[in-house]
Amino acid sequence: MKALGLELFGEVPCDVVTSASVPFEIGGMIVKILREKYGVSIAGGQGDLKGKIIRFAHMGYISKVDLLVGFACLEMVLSKLGVKVKRGKAVAAVEEELLKI
Numbered sequence: 001m002k003a004l005g006l007e008l009f010g011e012v013p014c015d016v017v018t019s020a021s022v023p024f025e026i027g028g029m030i031v032k033i034l035r036e037k038y039g040v041s042i043a044g045g046q047g048d049l050k051g052k053i054i055r056f057a058h059m060g061y062i063s064k065v066d067l068l069v070g071f072a073c074l075e076m077v078l079s080k081l082g083v084k085v086k087r088g089k090a091v092a093a094v095e096e097e098l099l100k101i
Contacts, residue, residue, distance in 0.1 A: 003093035016059035026081040027051035038073040
């Protein structure tokens with residue numbers, strides 16, 4: 001998430017899901033476009049956080065390939081929605097983390 005320029009939501013990273021703040025005007029669209037166009041499912045915020053954060057799961061039936069594809073698609077969606085991202089930077093960051101395990 002940091003490689004995409006997104007601010008992590010919460011003070012302590014979680015082992016099961018990573019949440020990041022997103023621009024409110026595109027928060028709801030990110031989840032919808034990922035699911036409809038790319039078949040990638042992530043969650044948005046709930047209650048007061050609806051449209052303000054996205055949540056990316058990485059536990060359970062989530063493979064390394066799922067993470068790579070998910071972040072590649074997230075890069076594309078953010079770019080389409082006008083967020084300046086450096087293509088491939090998030091995927092490279094995910095690769096680096098996966099090589100550690």
